[in-house]
Amino acid sequence: MDIVIVDDAPIAIALLKKLVAQLPDCRPVPYTCAAEALAWCEGHDPDLVIVDYMMPEIDGIEFARRFRAMPDKGDTPILMVTAESDREIRHRALATGINDFLVKPFDQLELQARARNMLALCQSQKKLASRALLLADEVAKATVEIVAREHETLLCLGRAAEHRDPETHEHIMRMSNYSRLIAQRLGLPHHECELLLRASPLHDIGKIGTPDHILLKPAG
16 A cells, blocks of 8 residues: 655655555655655556645645545545644535644654555445445346347337238348337437437337238238
């Protein structure tokens, strides 16, 4: 798991790198420049961001705002390290998307515990998202199969009606495709064109219940 560390103080970066490296399966990605950290985040998907509040040019709150504005970065946990205890600053940070705070000078065990908790939450969210995608894929596959079976049922019903009248034998597929082509030329939406393709074979379904002496009577 990648943990981005953003702090303009090299000493703080060195300490945070050491603490993050001690976490299982974690790789610190340190930056003393907030702009460079944001550039890296644009092309990567960090599992946690640890950012200092007091930094030149881009402070921790502005960093969080820009980070949250990136695609797919809405759920990545952000831990802000700050020496400020001002309630207004904390409110602004929370409104921007900061998830948790750590007050300087911080306890090393507390930082690791908070990081582990936030990483566990992040991993749970990713697993849920992956499961949701898997379920959506399974539903899509099942829907395709159901639609295919429904289409086959409609064709069978259409052919059953067609075979009662030898004058119209084997025209069902041509008529269905003509119906779709006409709908396309009329500018109907794609789903309506496909619906016409599937439903048009039933245009003679009434022939199934029509007595032979009426359906097959000689013309005259």
